[in-house]
Amino acid sequence: MAEKNSLNEETLNFIIDFEKEVPYGKQYSNKELVELFRKSTFHKLIFDTYIKNAINKSIWYAVKRSGKWALIKKGIYTKE
Secondary structure: OOOOOOHHHHHHHHHHHHOOOOOOOOEEEHHHHHHHHHHOOOOOHHHHHOOOOHHHHHHHHHHHHHOOEEEEEOOEEEEO
8 A cells, every 4th residue: 555645744743743842932934844844754755746835835734733833923933
């Protein structure tokens, strides 16, 4: 059976795992989170073949779904 590669699922798993180590109030830009995701074990090479900003959008969606982050200004998040 083929491996399922869901970008939204993997970015959400990444954010949930990542936020365990992030102190309250720490800020990250979307760009920083994308770079950290690309270096993580959650990133699959197939994701790089998706549209240019797919990972950026997926990170935003994962941060929003997590419920533990606040948007400070466009593209900047802080852990609540």
